Amino acid sequence: MLLFALFMILFSSASAYVLEEECLNYTVYPVQYELTLTPHIYKDGNSYYDCDIVITVIANGPNVNIIELDAKDLEIKRDSVQVWDGSVNLVNEYRPYEFDNTRGKLFIYLREPLQQYSVSRKQYFIKISFIKRVGLDSDGIFLTEYDEYGRPQYLFTTRLSPNKAKYFFPCFENPQFEAVFKFKVYVATPQPNLQYCNTSLVIAEEQKRQSSSSSYTIIEYMPSPQVALYQVGFHHSNFGSRQNTARKTNDTLVIWAPGSSLKHYDFILLYGETIINLLHEYAGVNRPLVNGPINIVAVPKLIHGYETGSWNLLTNSDTKLSYINEFTSIKQMEQMKFELAQQLSRIWLGNPGEVQRTRWKEEWFKEGVAGYLAYYLLTQYNDGTVSYNQRLPIDMYGLEMKHKAMAVDWAHSAPALASFNRTLAIEIPTRYKELVTMKTASLLWMVENWLGPEKFHQALVNYINSRRGQYISLIDFMASLDQDTVECFHQFFNGSTSSRVLNSWFHQSGYPVVNVLVLRDRTPNAVQLKQVKFSFIEKDGHDSNYLIPISYIVQHNQNCYNCFQPRFTIGSQTYTFGENLNGGWIILNRNASGYYRVNYDEDTWRLIAKALQEDHTSINELNRAQIANDVLALYAAGSLREDIALGVLEYLNKEISHVVWDAVISGFHSLKTEGVKMTRASYEEWKQFMRTKISTIYKRLTVSPEQSSNIRLYRSAVVQFACDVAYQPCLQQMTQHYREHRNSNKRLNPDYRETCYFLALSSGKTDISGNLNRFELEDKMNAEHRLRLENKFLYRIPKGEPKPLPYMKSTTTTTTEIAVTSTPHVAGKGTTAFVSLLTILIALFKLMIFT
Ligand SMILES: *[C@@H]1O[C@H](CO)[C@@H](O)[C@H](O)[C@H]1NC(C)=O
Numbered sequence: 001m002l003l004f005a006l007f008m009i010l011f012s013s014a015s016a017y018v019l020e021e022e023c024l025n026y027t028v029y030p031v032q033y034e035l036t037l038t039p040h041i042y043k044d045g046n047s048y049y050d051c052d053i054v055i056t057v058i059a060n061g062p063n064v065n066i067i068e069l070d071a072k073d074l075e076i077k078r079d080s081v082q083v084w085d086g087s088v089n090l091v092n093e094y095r096p097y098e099f100d101n102t103r104g105k106l107f108i109y110l111r112e113p114l115q116q117y118s119v120s121r122k123q124y125f126i127k128i129s130f131i132k133r134v135g136l137d138s139d140g141i142f143l144t145e146y147d148e149y150g151r152p153q154y155l156f157t158t159r160l161s162p163n164k165a166k167y168f169f170p171c172f173e174n175p176q177f178e179a180v181f182k183f184k185v186y187v188a189t190p191q192p193n194l195q196y197c198n199t200s201l202v203i204a205e206e207q208k209r210q211s212s213s214s215s216y217t218i219i220e221y222m223p224s225p226q227v228a229l230y231q232v233g234f235h236h237s238n239f240g241s242r243q244n245t246a247r248k249t250n251d252t253l254v255i256w257a258p259g260s261s262l263k264h265y266d267f268i269l270l271y272g273e274t275i276i277n278l279l280h281e282y283a284g285v286n287r288p289l290v291n292g293p294i295n296i297v298a299v300p301k302l303i304h305g306y307e308t309g310s311w312n313l314l315t316n317s318d319t320k321l322s323y324i325n326e327f328t329s330i331k332q333m334e335q336m337k338f339e340l341a342q343q344l345s346r347i348w349l350g351n352p353g354e355v356q357r358t359r360w361k362e363e364w365f366k367e368g369v370a371g372y373l374a375y376y377l378l379t380q381y382n383d384g385t386v387s388y389n390q391r392l393p394i395d396m397y398g399l400e401m402k403h404k405a406m407a408v409d410w411a412h413s414a415p416a417l418a419s420f421n422r423t424l425a426i427e428i429p430t431r432y433k434e435l436v437t438m439k440t441a442s443l444l445w446m447v448e449n450w451l452g453p454e455k456f457h458q459a460l461v462n463y464i465n466s467r468r469g470q471y472i473s474l475i476d477f478m479a480s481l482d483q484d485t486v487e488c489f490h491q492f493f494n495g496s497t498s499s500r501v502l503n504s505w506f507h508q509s510g511y512p513v514v515n516v517l518v519l520r521d522r523t524p525n526a527v528q529l530k531q532v533k534f535s536f537i538e539k540d541g542h543d544s545n546y547l548i549p550i551s552y553i554v555q556h557n558q559n560c561y562n563c564f565q566p567r568f569t570i571g572s573q574t575y576t577f578g579e580n581l582n583g584g585w586i587i588l589n590r591n592a593s594g595y596y597r598v599n600y601d602e603d604t605w606r607l608i609a610k611a612l613q614e615d616h617t618s619i620n621e622l623n624r625a626q627i628a629n630d631v632l633a634l635y636a637a638g639s640l641r642e643d644i645a646l647g648v649l650e651y652l653n654k655e656i657s658h659v660v661w662d663a664v665i666s667g668f669h670s671l672k673t674e675g676v677k678m679t680r681a682s683y684e685e686w687k688q689f690m691r692t693k694i695s696t697i698y699k700r701l702t703v704s705p706e707q708s709s710n711i712r713l714y715r716s717a718v719v720q721f722a723c724d725v726a727y728q729p730c731l732q733q734m735t736q737h738y739r740e741h742r743n744s745n746k747r748l749n750p751d752y753r754e755t756c757y758f759l760a761l762s763s764g765k766t767d768i769s770g771n772l773n774r775f776e777l778e779d780k781m782n783a784e785h786r787l788r789l790e791n792k793f794l795y796r797i798p799k800g801e802p803k804p805l806p807y808m809k810s811t812t813t814t815t816t817e818i819a820v821t822s823t824p825h826v827a828g829k830g831t832t833a834f835v836s837l838l839t840i841l842i843a844l845f846k847l848m849i850f851t
Pocket residue numbers: 022025026
């Protein structure tokens with residue numbers, strides 16, 4: 001009766017997922033899986049489990065004579081395969097089944113065809129018994145070894161995304177199929193040789209527990225909600241746990257880890273609880289995220305992040321969950337904070353275990369919103385000084401996500417976001433996952449800045465709250481956003497709505513650079529804007545047609561109407577407007593939240609460079625960050641002369657802002673983009689230039705005893721960059737640090753560890769000691785990866801000739817001290833060297849022809 005009801009829900013509700021055309025094609029459809037597992041974890045490594053599985057299926061078409069299941073690396077017990085229609089076994093006795101392990105297929109042959117459900121209302125029960133041997137490197141479900149009190153311990157855990165369920169049990173491997181899962185686990189009582197296990201976790205809560213005979217305790221679990229195979233999970237170990245409950249709801253976070261190490265998980269537990277509290281605060285309603293607890297398992301093995309679809313049984317590497325002061329680097333801590341915030345956001349946005357299930361038609365969009373929310377929550381978390389009442393702007397994270405997306409989004413092969421339309425999140429190719437998350441999040445940030453944060457967040461929250469238990473789709477979201485923000489409509493000259501803006505970016509790949517030309521010979525000055533698609537390798541970008549919300553600031557105009565918020569959008573046409581600049585600069589992309597770059601005429605660049613030299617704080621730090629990043633990227637793309645780029649960046653020795661240096665560092669790495677015309681000589685010159693610029697902030701940070709996580713993060717990034725550009729004091733200090741570590745076993749500062757490994761590896765020391773813990777191992781792997789990329793880059797580019805530019809000479813011969821103290825000299829030189837009237841005229845002329 002229960003099954004029938006379930007089935008009716010599945011097939012009668014018009015909006016059920018399974019009704020989508022492609023699924024109707026499958027002839028056998030699973031309604032429920034019942035798994036009875038008996039794990040045997042042996043210390044000698046011959047671990048396995050016995051499993052009896054009962055799959056309730058219905059036939060979805062006529063004439064089904066063969067049932068095709070997915071199964072791999074399983075040992076099916078002979079004669080165990082049965083298909084029951086009531087009390088009749090339909091399996092063909094002469095040829096019951098065929099198991100093709102290579103293809104991962106199990107075919108069951110029937111004596112007579114199944115009857116179609118729509119005609120017969122009949123359910124069938126497939127029964128199979130099998131053994132699964134589980135090793136350290138098994139797919140889907142694996143054994144993990146770790147050390148506790150000097151003794152090796154073992155556990156089983158699953159990672160079934162995206163399509164590994166067939167290694168766990170025979171199934172119908174289609175990510176669109178959803179079924180109910182009922183688990184029963186036989187836990188062996190303690191025996192010699194057998195690993196003692198008192199913890200079993202599945203995706204449902206325990207229902208009852210009884211001791212059978214003498215050797216087993218039987219745990220039965222409640223039926224799970226309907227889930228896809230990749231959302232199933234199982235964990236078996238002797239882990240202990242700690243838990244915390246949210247302030248406003250019963251949402252409970254439980255961390256599972258070896259009992260002896262539980263204290264290292266207090267940080268993540270408290271952090272996770274805070275994030276849940278922030279989510280409830282954000283939503284404004286006290287609706288629990290999930291029915292029942294959220295279990296997080298710290299797997300003692302390097303694994304890459306959470307499984308996208310997991311909701312109440314999450315697994316991650318223990319290095320992404322535990323915080324150990326001596327070992328966890330600040331970058332690792334930042335990563336663990338981001339990953340958990342992102343996973344909890346995904347859960348909040350919709351999961352199988354919520355009171356009413358919310359589904360997203362476009363899962364790429366959900367991923368993007370979850371990415372955006374993760375950064376938003378991290379901002380409000382504010383390094384533990386939680387901001388519940390006042391919305392803090394995501395500034396620094398905003399730039400981080402934007403620059404991550406921009407580093408890959410320019411390439412020809414980068415797809416438009418909308419082209420992922422119905423792709424499930426687990427099926428988005430790995431190489432595009434970050435693009436999808438970071439670009440969508442950046443575009444939301446752009447719209448936030450356009451509408452104003454209050455209006456934007458209110459619209460987002462109202463929408464999600466109003467669609468609980470329903471479908472969320474992009475079209476519906478856009479319509480609702482427009483409706484909620486309709487009064488903004490009148491603020492724009494030509495009435496671009498949020499949805500039109502977003503759509504123009506969702507349906508095109510890449511991003512533009514806006515070329516700004518100020519015609520200063522008329523009053524008011526005329527400002528011409530023209531967008532072209534940005535590319536690192538094609539010199540003349542193609543015209544593009546993104547709807548760009550334009551915001552700007554000017555140097556000398558107190559009554560600038562457009563200066564506070566973007567008030568108009570531009571399309572593919574050249575757009576000209578009047579604004580009196582009074583001989584000052586204009587800077588586009590205020591607050592840096594626009595997903596585009598800006599290139600100015602040389603005159604304006606010169607004014608910006610001058611302003612930065614004279615008093616860089618006269619330009620807000622987010623804009624300085626964007627300018628620095630743009631300048632490096634535009635130079636790399638061949639759209640900006642080297643002397644201008646160097647002139648704008650000349651002031652950097654005075655720069656102490658974290659967000660600006662992050663932008664410089666990511667901009668500097670764009671010089672190494674594949675296809676960019678660099679030579680080893682010019683790369684060396686850029687490194688040299690950066691060496692003269694990094695010294696001030698390097699000294700300041702390495703001397704400072706400050707240990708707040710923001711400063712640690714900043715310090716770690718600056719030290720890494722300083723060593724990357726071969727800044728001598730950094731090389732000396734880090735080499736010394738590493739030597740002390742090797743000679744006297746002095747522990748490496750975790751924040752410098754990756755840099756030390758990198759230096760050791762690049763000087764040919766490949767013997768970074770064998771006995772590394774996972775935190776160290778992770779850094780070593782990162783260092784190796786970075787070294788490979790750097791070597792590949794150097795190998796790829798030609799040697800080149802050092803340029804005897806007069807301007808370059810002045811910077812290359814300038815020592816650190818002179819660069820800091822000789823501002824007037826450098827600025828004076830800059831003005832004569834890089835602004836010749838002729839070049840400006842030529843540039844103007846070119847631009848005029850172009851537009
Ligand atoms: C559905 O069936 C048609 C015809 O049998 C086949 O061509 C198509 O590939 C099937 N689609 C799926 C998703 O299996």
